[in-house]
Amino acid sequence: MELLERYLQAVGEHLPARGRQDTLAELRANLEAEIEGREDAAGRPLTEAEVAQVLEAHGMPVLVAARYGPQHFLIGPQLFPFYWYTLKRSFPWLLAAYAVVQLVHAILESSSGPDLGQQIGAAAGHFPGVALTFWGVMTLGFAAFEYAQGRYIPKLALPKWSVRDLPPLETGEKRPSMVNGIADLIVSVLMIVWLLAVPNHPYLIIGPGAKMVHGMPFGVTPEWHVFYWQIIGLLIAMLPLKVAMLLPPLRRVRGWLQLAVNGMGILILVVMVQVRSFFVAGNEISAENLRSLAGINAGITLGFKVALAISVVKFLWDLWKEITADRNRHTSYATVR
């Protein structure tokens, strides 16, 4: 019976200390009865090979011991769908936040630090580590919640929900893409950062030509800071609206949020149209350059006026479509009821 003793010892190594002796005593009684049953059937004592066969059929010690313990999991089946949903939903946000932070850092450091391309490459190389850390923290958070519920906090109760709160049926309309929305948000943030950086880093707008600006016979109007800050303010005000457009609970009002963003875009054009003179003459300017300057200002203003007219027409068209779609949704809902 040395094999049986060795087997029980191996199983015992993987059993929790609490109740170990009790479990091993029961296992011993059952295995001895099994061996005796076979001996009775054979009419002779079992050989060592036959005893080994009985024990091997019973299972690998670590697996046998595991079956006596409680079921182990980091995140249980009830919590797992929420964990997975949170991971899936938060990953694009992590990517967006990381991209914005790294790109802003790269732009601000590009004049003194390493090459912009090198910085972007390094940031991309570090992302897997950041994503892994994020995944680990999320998993640990959910595992801690799983452990605590029922012990220290009440068990997770499913939130009350109603089918009537679900987003309206998207018929015929292309579902807005989350990736496009996040890309739009990133571009908007970068645009603001770029505009904020331009006054101190003129090369960001005209590249190496910035050094030649000082020798030019005309310059930017001294009132630039008025419309500049108005535009920055409007662009920043757009950001919360663009974030809201990405939130699933606000999907039903996405069309109206988009209209609000477009409306702010129109306000930017209104500001630009009101400027009229973008460039003013310097102290030593020829009559020919003065005429050219007037032409440039008039051309820019005309361009903004045309853009404003097109944007207003498009805005009114979108507004009409949204009102019609809203009315149709209410009509079809009433019909279903």
Add this chain to the structure above:
Amino acid sequence: MGPTIKDGVNGTGGQGGNELFDSLRLELRRGCLILAVLAQLRAEHYGYTLRKSLAEAGLEIEESTLYPLLRRLETQGLLTSEWREEERRNKRFYRLSAEGERILGLLLAEWNGINESVTRIVAGEEAVVGDGIAVGER
């Protein structure tokens, strides 16, 4: 002794088919095993004799599945157990508790309901298949 239900690969149809069958079969057996164990423990047994009596009734269960299951059912209050000496050996005897009796009654009612429904569904399908052949033969 009737046909025996035992662990292992049955049927034909490649390794993937066998794996799928084994996994579905395991799922199907899981609840049935608990029902059979509870029903068998209306009379007192210890692990080895319980396994033998279930096997004789046509339901073979691996020791490594049955023995931990007994402990779990006891923890859940469905079984009671006591250590007693029999044939010069200490053995742990299990039997159904009062709560176990109640739960077994409910489970058996559920089992019979499911069994009748599945039988009706399968019989209905066979009738439909039979009608289809009859129509095709006309």
